[in-house]
Amino acid sequence: MSGILEGNDPYTQPSFSRANRLGRLVWGLVRLVAFRFSPRPLHAWRAFVLRCFGAKLGRGCHIYPGVKIWAPWNLECGDYVGIADGVTLYNQDRIAIGSRATISQGSHLCTGTHDYTRPHFPLRTAPIAVGDCAWICAEVFIHPGVRVGEGTVVGARAVVTADLPAWTVCAGHPCRVLKLRPRWE
Template identity: 60%
Template sequence: MVNTDTHTGASFSLKNRLLRVLWGIVYFVFFKFSPRPLHGWRSFILKCFGAKVGKGVHVYPGVIIWAPWNLILKDHCGIASGVNLYSQGVITVGEKAVISQGSYICTGTHDYTKTGFPLYTLPIAIGDDTWVAADVFIHPGVTIGNGCVIGARSVVTKNMPAWMVCAGFPCKVIKERAIVN
C-alpha cells in the first residue's frame, strides 16, 4: 500500500487508481452490457487488463471486478452474474470451479488495531472442482480446497478442506462430498 493512514490519503498508487478508472470505463462500455453468450469476448477484455484467463472460462456480464490484473481464472471455471470479485489482492479460481450469483470474494480489509486503519490485502484461492453457492462471503486470506462445496449464504472466515460440504455462519464442515455417477 502507498499510505498506511486511510484518513490522510489513498491506499493505492496513482497508477493503480488511473488503471482502475480506465478499467471502469472499459467495463461499463464493453463488458457489463455485452451479450451473455460472449464469454470469449469478456475473457479477451480481462486478458487485456492483465488477468490470467484459461480456456473455456465463463465470466458473465454482471460480474463486478475491482482489478482484473489480480485475477487468475483457470480452465472451464464459471463466475455468475452478481458475483463481486473484490480483487485488491490476488484471487485464484481453479479449474471447473463455479462461483454462484451474489457471492462476494473479498481480498481487502483494514487493520483496526492500528491508527489510521491501514488497508491490507490477502490472496484468496478457490480450488479445482469447487462450488461456491449463492450469496457466499469469502474473507481475505481464505483457501477453499479442491472439490469443496460451500453452501448458500455461508460466511467463510477460515480455510475449508478438500472434498467436503461446508456451510454456515461461520462456515464449517458438514460432511464429506461424495460423487455419485
C-alpha cells in the same frame, strides 16, 4: 500491479498508487462499455477484454456480464471456470480460481480489510484461492486470506472466515464442515 501504499493514513491519503487508481479508472470505463453491456453468450469476448487488463484466464471460462471485478490484473482462473451475474470479486489482492470451479450469483470474494487495532486503520490484503471443482453457492461471503479446498461445496449464504478442506460440504455463519463430498474421476 499491486500498488498498495504502505504507511499511508487512509483517512487523509490514498491507499493505492496513482498508477493503480488510473488503471482502475480505465478499467471501470471499459467495463461499462465493453463488458457490462455485452450479450450474455459472448464469454470469449469478455475473456478477451479481461486478458487485455492482465487477467490470467484458462480455456472456456464463462464470466457473465454482471460480474464486478475490482482489478482484472489480480484475477487468475483455470479452465472452464463459471462466474455468475451478481458476483463481486473485490480483488485488491490476487484471487485464484481453479479449473472447473463455479462461483454462483451474488457471492462476494473480498481480499481487503483494515487493521482496526492500529490508529490509522491501515489497509491489509490477503489472497483468496478456490480449488479445482469447487462450488461457491449463491451469496457466499469469503474473507481475505481464505483457501477453499479442491472439490469443496460452500452452501448458500455461508460466511467463510477460515480455510476449508478439500472434498467437503460446508455451510453456515461462520462456515463449517458438514460432511464429506464424494470424489469422482
